[in-house]
Amino acid sequence: MTRALVASIVTGFQVGAALVASEAVVAxxxxxxxxxxxxxxxxTLIVPxxxxxxxxxxxxxxxxxxxxxxxxxxxxxxxxLNVAVLHAGSPRVALVFATxxxxxxxxxxxxxGGRVSRLEFGSILLSVVGVAxxxxxxxxxxxxxxxxxxxxxxxxxxxxxGALCSHLYRPYLQRNGVTQVGMIAMAASLLPLGxxxxxxxxxxxxxxxxxxxxxxxxxxxxxxxxxxxxWLYALTHLQAAVVTAFLGLSxxxxxxxxxxxxxxxxxxxxxxxxxxxxxxLVAIAFAQRRSRSLAVAAPAxxxxx
Numbered sequence: 001m002t003r004a005l006v007a008s009i010v011t012g013f014q015v016g017a018a019l020v021a022s023e024a025v026v027a028x029x030x031x032x033x034x035x036x037x038x039x040x041x042x043x044t045l046i047v048p049x050x051x052x053x054x055x056x057x058x059x060x061x062x063x064x065x066x067x068x069x070x071x072x073x074x075x076x077x078x079x080x081l082n083v084a085v086l087h088a089g090s091p092r093v094a095l096v097f098a099t100x101x102x103x104x105x106x107x108x109x110x111x112x113g114g115r116v117s118r119l120e121f122g123s124i125l126l127s128v129v130g131v132a133x134x135x136x137x138x139x140x141x142x143x144x145x146x147x148x149x150x151x152x153x154x155x156x157x158x159x160x161x162g163a164l165c166s167h168l169y170r171p172y173l174q175r176n177g178v179t180q181v182g183m184i185a186m187a188a189s190l191l192p193l194g195x196x197x198x199x200x201x202x203x204x205x206x207x208x209x210x211x212x213x214x215x216x217x218x219x220x221x222x223x224x225x226x227x228x229x230x231w232l233y234a235l236t237h238l239q240a241a242v243v244t245a246f247l248g249l250s251x252x253x254x255x256x257x258x259x260x261x262x263x264x265x266x267x268x269x270x271x272x273x274x275x276x277x278x279x280x281l282v283a284i285a286f287a288q289r290r291s292r293s294l295a296v297a298a299p300a301x302x303x304x305x
Contacts, residue, residue, distance in 0.1 A: 004237035007230040008246035014227035016253025019094050021216045023085040024262060028213055030203035031082035032196030034220075039074050039193065041221025042228065043186050049229070050183035058176045058184055066172050070185025073165040075192035080158035088151025090262075091270060094254035095130065096155040098277055101245040102128045103163040108240060123283035127248045130276030133269055166240040169232065178232040186228070248277040 018038075026034050058066060084093045101124040172181050209217075234243045252274050258264035 002237070004234045004243075005246075007234040008238065008243050009249060011227050011231045011234065011243075012246040012249025013253050014223050014230075015097070015247055016090075016094050016250035017257060018220050018223055018227070019081065019085055019090040019097075019250065019254050020257040020262065021220045022082055023090040023258075025213050025216050025220075026082050026086050028204040028209060029217065030197060030200050031079055031086060032193055032198075032200045033203065034082050034217070035075070035078040036190060036193040036197045037217060038078065038221045038224055039186050039189055041218065042225030043183070043190070045222065045225035046179060046183050046186060046229065050179040053177055053179045056176075058172075058180050062172050062176060063184065065168075066176075066181055066184045067188035069165050069168050069172075070188040071192055072161050073169075074186055074189030075196075077158045077161045077165070078189075079193065079196055080154040080161070084151040084154040084158065086151065087147045088155065089148075089258070089264070091251060091255040091258050091264065091266065092148070093151060093155045094251035095270075095273055095277070096152055097159055097162070098130070098248045098251050099128050100159050100162050100166075100247050101242075103159055104166050104240050104244045107163050107167055119283060119286070123280045124245055126280035126283065127245065127277045130248075130251075130273040130280070133273045133276060163240075163244065166235065166244055169235055170240065173232055173236045178229060178236060182228055182232050245280065248280055251277055 022034060022038075029037070081093065081097070084096075105121065105124055169181070169185075231243070234246075255264075255266055255270055255274055259266060
C-alpha cells in the first residue's frame, strides 16, 4: 500500500471523528466560532512546517487563487458542515459527505486527468448507493423532519464545494508544495469564519465552556491540521476522485463513535449503508493495486517487444 493511499485512509477516519466531535460541541460553541477556532488551532501546527519546507515560497501569481480556494475549502465548506451536524447529526452528514467522490468524478470530466478506470468508477457508485440506502430508508421510515433536510442540504452544498476545491488545488500543489499551499489556504479562511462567528447569535460564553468542550475543540483543531496535510499529500500523488473516495471511511467512523460517545442508536439502513461504503473502499484499493501492477508490467516507451 502506497503512502498516498495510507494518507487517504487516515484522512477518512479523521473527517468522521472530527464530525462527531463537532456535533458534540457546536451547540455550545457556535458554527462560525467552531470553524474559526478549528483552523486557528490547525494553523499553529502547519505554519512551522511550512516555514521550514524546502524550495521557494508560493509564487506571487498563485497567492490569490490559493487564498480563494482556501476560503471555499475551509470557510464555506466547514461552516456548512457545522450547520449540518447541528441539524442532521454526524452519521447522516458523514454519509452524505461520502458522495464527494462521485461529485468529484463528475466535475473531473472538465479537468485534465479526470478519468478513472471502470472498476474505480463502479466502486465510487457503490459508495453513493450506500448513501441512497440511508436517505431512502430514513425518509420512508419517517425519521427525517424539516430540520434534518436543512442539515442534509447543507451537507450537500459542502460536498459540492469540496469536490470543486479538490480539483482546483492540484496544479498549485504540484508547483508550490503541500504545506505552503495549506498554510495560505487555511489562513485565508479565518477571515470569513471570524466574521461569521461575530455575526451569529447563540452559543455559550467562552468562560462557561466545560473541560469536555475544550478537549473536543482541541482535538478537532489538532486533527484537522494533520488531516489536511495528509489530504493534500494524497492529492499530489493520486487522482482527486480516488483520494476523496476514502472519505467513505468517515461515515463508518462517525457511526461507531456516535454510538460509543453520543448515545446514538444506528438504524438498519445506517448499518446497510455503511457496509456498502466499506465495500466500495475495498474495491477502490484493489483497483489502485491493479493499476500499479499494470504500470510496472507495461514496457517502457521505445523498448523492444
